[in-house]
Amino acid sequence: xxxxxxxxxxxxxxEKGLSTNTTDNYKxxxxxxxxxxxxxxxxSPAKISKELVHRYRLWLNRLKKGGEGLKKNTQNYxxxxxxxxxxxxxxxxxxxxxxxxxxxxxxxxxxxxxLEGVDLERILEAPLxxxxxxxxxxxxxxxxxxxxxxxxxxxxxxxxxxxxINLKKDxxxxxxxxxxxxxxxxxxxxxxxxxxxxxxxPDLNPYLFVSHDKAASGRDEQIGLSPRSVQRLVEKYxxxxxxxxxxxxxxxxxxxxxxxxxxxxxxxxxxxxxxxSSITTTQVYTHITDQQLRDVHKAFHGRRRK
Numbered sequence: 001x002x003x004x005x006x007x008x009x010x011x012x013x014x015e016k017g018l019s020t021n022t023t024d025n026y027k028x029x030x031x032x033x034x035x036x037x038x039x040x041x042x043x044s045p046a047k048i049s050k051e052l053v054h055r056y057r058l059w060l061n062r063l064k065k066g067g068e069g070l071k072k073n074t075q076n077y078x079x080x081x082x083x084x085x086x087x088x089x090x091x092x093x094x095x096x097x098x099x100x101x102x103x104x105x106x107x108x109x110x111x112x113x114x115l116e117g118v119d120l121e122r123i124l125e126a127p128l129x130x131x132x133x134x135x136x137x138x139x140x141x142x143x144x145x146x147x148x149x150x151x152x153x154x155x156x157x158x159x160x161x162x163x164x165i166n167l168k169k170d171x172x173x174x175x176x177x178x179x180x181x182x183x184x185x186x187x188x189x190x191x192x193x194x195x196x197x198x199x200x201x202p203d204l205n206p207y208l209f210v211s212h213d214k215a216a217s218g219r220d221e222q223i224g225l226s227p228r229s230v231q232r233l234v235e236k237y238x239x240x241x242x243x244x245x246x247x248x249x250x251x252x253x254x255x256x257x258x259x260x261x262x263x264x265x266x267x268x269x270x271x272x273x274x275x276x277s278s279i280t281t282t283q284v285y286t287h288i289t290d291q292q293l294r295d296v297h298k299a300f301h302g303r304r305r306k
Contacts, residue, residue: 001043005030008088017179029081045089045096053082053102061105076104112284113245114254116262122241123234124148130240135212138197140233142190143209147234147249149190151256151274153177154227154249160208161224167195176275184273257285 009027012018018026036056042048060075079102086099115123127140146157156174165172170186186194194208203210207224225233231249238247253274260270271282 001034001037001045004045004089004094005034005085007092008085011088012084019177022177025077026081026084029078030085032078033082033085045094048086048097050097050101053097056082057105072105079104112254112258113247113251114258115243115247115251116255116258119241119243120148120255123237123243123247126237126240133212135197135200135202138193138200139209139212140237142193142197143230143233144237144252145187145190145193147252148256148259149187150174150184151253152184153253153275154230157249158207158209158224158227158230161206162198162208163206165194165208167191167198174275178277180275180277182272182275254285257282261285 005027008030009023012023012026013020033056036059037043037048037052040052040055042052057075057079060070060078063070083099083102086096086102089096090099124141124144127137127144130137132140143157146152152174153176156176160174164174170188170191171183172186173181174184175181201210205222205224207222209225209230210223211225211229227249234247234249234252257270257274260273261267267279267282267286270285271279274282276282
């Protein structure tokens with residue numbers, strides 16, 4: 001079992017091009033399953049049965065971490081990893097349980113946090129409202145506008161280099177999850193603030209967004225802002241904007257998708273622009289358009305009643 005799991009992880013890394021973080025997650029989930037299987041006396045893939053998977057699901061459901069059970073979506077991550085492993089066994093002609101027999105746990109629809117209206121405008125303007133060096137204000141304004149214009153993941157934004165952006169065009173290509181390429185689009189506002197920021201950059205660092213504090217200027221390494229730094233930056237401007245709920249870079253990605261859908265974009269187009277491999281992932285946003293349903297109800301329901 002361990003040997004074939006290692007082969008599967010190498011397949012994910014080399015053939016599928018998954019990130020180190022994603023591969024590490026698969027490794028964690030599959031090691032947990034392998035340990036459970038061994039304790040049940042199952043040491044080879046051929047012995048994986050529907051009954052074993054049922055007992056594994058029961059064990060996951062009863063597992064306690066810090067006094068709390070695993071959330072349904074966390075349980076599903078374990079099962080998705082197992083199903084991926086079983087699909088690999090089919091691909092490599094190793095006899096085992098059919099992947100389709102591993103069903104995911106039902107879970108309540110995920111609540112998507114997003115910003116709109118006044119809150120969105122306030123956070124986008126927040127970098128201009130506080131006393132910071134001009135270059136940092138321009139950088140942070142460009143970051144927030146770029147998030148809302150493109151729906152980039154924070155990891156994608158942090159990997160961007162200046163050479164990736166052509167300010168004469170309103171689009172550029174980004175490499176997302178699984179090394180997949182997709183085109184994202186710049187709004188006029190985002191393009192203008194990126195240009196304003198790059199005009200005052202005094203360094204030769206190839207990354208699009210870099211630190212401008214004194215400690216960073218004394219180092220030779222050419223690195224960009226880290227995802228954690230950008231997350232703290234977004235949290236700071238949410239507070240400046242007077243937004244009380246938690247706001248993360250992913251909140252801005254949700255806001256981007258919400259804005260598209262509420263203005264009439266179709267779900268397939270939004271899927272492509274977000275870089276989702278499955279439409280199921282994008283469908284988490286469909287309940288956001290309930291406002292449109294409300295408008296239809298008000299416009300057409302009960303019109304004949306006096």
